[in-house]
Amino acid sequence: MFNEDFLHYIWSNKLFTTSELKTLQNEKITIIKSGQHNTDAGPDFFNAQLKIGETLWAGNVEIHLRSSDWVKHKHQLDRAYDNVILHVVYQNDQPVFDKNKRLIPTIELKALIDEKLIVNYENLINSKSTNWIPCGQQIKSVDKFIISTWLDRLAIERLERKSNEILTTLKFNATNFEETFYLYLFKYFGLNVNALPFELLAKNTSLRIIEKHNSLSSIEALLYGQAGFLEENYTDEYYQKLKKEYQFLKVKFKLKPIDRSLWKLLRLRPSNFPTIRISQLANLMSTNSRLFAKIIEAKTIKEVQKYLITHASIYWNNHYHFGDELIKSTTKNLGLTTINNIIINVVVPFTFVYGKVKNDELMIEKSLEMLSNMNAESNSIVEKWEEIGIKANNAMQTQSLIELKKNYCFQKKCLTCSIGNNILRQ
Numbered sequence: 483m484f485n486e487d488f489l490h491y492i493w494s495n496k497l498f499t500t501s502e503l504k505t506l507q508n509e510k511i512t513i514i515k516s517g518q519h520n521t522d523a524g525p526d527f528f529n530a531q532l533k534i535g536e537t538l539w540a541g542n543v544e545i546h547l548r549s550s551d552w553v554k555h556k557h558q559l560d561r562a563y564d565n566v567i568l569h570v571v572y573q574n575d576q577p578v579f580d581k582n583k584r585l586i587p588t589i590e591l592k593a594l595i596d597e598k599l600i601v602n603y604e605n606l607i608n609s610k611s612t613n614w615i616p617c618g619q620q621i622k623s624v625d626k627f628i629i630s631t632w633l634d635r636l637a638i639e640r641l642e643r644k645s646n647e648i649l650t651t652l653k654f655n656a657t658n659f660e661e662t663f664y665l666y667l668f669k670y671f672g673l674n675v676n677a678l679p680f681e682l683l684a685k686n687t688s689l690r691i692i693e694k695h696n697s698l699s700s701i702e703a704l705l706y707g708q709a710g711f712l713e714e715n716y717t718d719e720y721y722q723k724l725k726k727e728y729q730f731l732k733v734k735f736k737l738k739p740i741d742r743s744l745w746k747l748l749r750l751r752p753s754n755f756p757t758i759r760i761s762q763l764a765n766l767m768s769t770n771s772r773l774f775a776k777i778i779e780a781k782t783i784k785e786v787q788k789y790l791i792t793h794a795s796i797y798w799n800n801h802y803h804f805g806d807e808l809i810k811s812t813t814k815n816l817g818l819t820t821i822n823n824i825i826i827n828v829v830v831p832f833t834f835v836y837g838k839v840k841n842d843e844l845m846i847e848k849s850l851e852m853l854s855n856m857n858a859e860s861n862s863i864v865e866k867w868e869e870i871g872i873k874a875n876n877a878m879q880t881q882s883l884i885e886l887k888k889n890y891c892f893q894k895k896c897l898t899c900s901i902g903n904n905i906l907r908q
């Protein structure tokens with residue numbers, strides 16, 4: 483059996499026989515407007531417009547699988563339901579009255595919905611759990627144009643969602659783009675595993691303080707100290723130098739380090755260890771003041787990439803942790819894949835937000851152009867889409883596919899997905 487969401491979908495798209503439509507009270511009914519879907523408390527659709535008999539009505543519509551659900555949900559005691567002009571039910575199992583003991587005009591959909599639509603819906607929603615996505619079997623039958631148009635919309639939806647998060651932080655930071663960008667950049671450097679401590683590190687070490695220092699060693703001292711990494715007693719010169727400098731800066735700026743135990747190394751490649759990432763960030767900060775301002779002025783992706791090129795200090799050529807010297811020595815550069823991921827996940831959303839805040843259409847276009855000009859990302863979600871026949875051509879499409887999987891397929895929101903809509907109506 484389906485749920486009420488399916489009936490909401492049927493009602494809002496008028497996917498039932500509407501010719502000769504009559505209420506159970508045998509009055510002719512014409513749907514002028516289905517109304518606005520309400521996902522909060524109260525009736526399911528607001529401001530519907532109907533003609534029942536010879537009377538035009540404007541008001542709310544309530545939808546239930548069975549008419550008895552009205553009483554079960556105690557709507558007869560709730561004033562929010564006083565303005566319901568129509569009760570839409572799949573099955574009428576008992577008459578329903580309003581507070582004035584008047585029968586509420588009702589239509590029963592059971593005989594009016596095409597059986598094939600119900601079968602298609604049930605196949606989609608009850609697909610085997612072994613399918614990576616509910617429509618894994620059916621998606622091949624969907625027209626390529628429908629998929630690519632839907633992916634274009636999802637790219638914008640993803641950017642809008644990210645930009646709302648950024649806007650909230652930006653507001654908190656008095657619309658300071660540099661400080662907010664710095665915060666997100668740090669967070670991204672932490673990947674999923676260390677996003678939280680990197681975010682806390684940036685919040686605890688304001689960009690204003692970092693910008694007062696030009697030398698790499700001072701910025702490293704600040705960041706390692708604030709990260710809680712300079713509380714041991716390693717004897718090597720580099721460590722001692724950083725520790726001494728941090729002790730001075732800590733007093734000068736009244737700083738407080740974050741809890742060292744927040745950092746995680748489990749399931750991380752050594753090149754992603756926070757020790758390495760912090761040095762790369764310090765290097766980036768020491769060579770680029772006002773990094774965001776430079777990035778938004780950049781004309782090409784290559785130019786943006788150039789601003790993000792960085793490497794860890796020489797000490798880290800043969801270390802992954804303070805004090806533990808390795809025999810093999812390698813430069814710890816920030817790889818091009820990571821740089822591109824930073825562009826996709828931080829630079830593009832920020833450019834998009836900047837365009838919106840400044841009312842700058844060209845900047846918004848530039849952010850979208852960056853995405854469509856970058857190569858498709860490679861990750862497990864993108865690979866799975868490819869396995870079921872959906873190949874992304876660029877980063878804009880990979881971002882859309884990630885959005886689709888995480889915010890639609892995973893939550894079985896097939897009724898609000900264009901692909902799902904097409905499959906249901908085949």
Ligand code: SF4
Nearest residue numbers: 616617891896899902
């Ligand atoms: S949300 Fe769309 S793409 Fe995802 S499983 Fe449902 S119909 Fe398929």
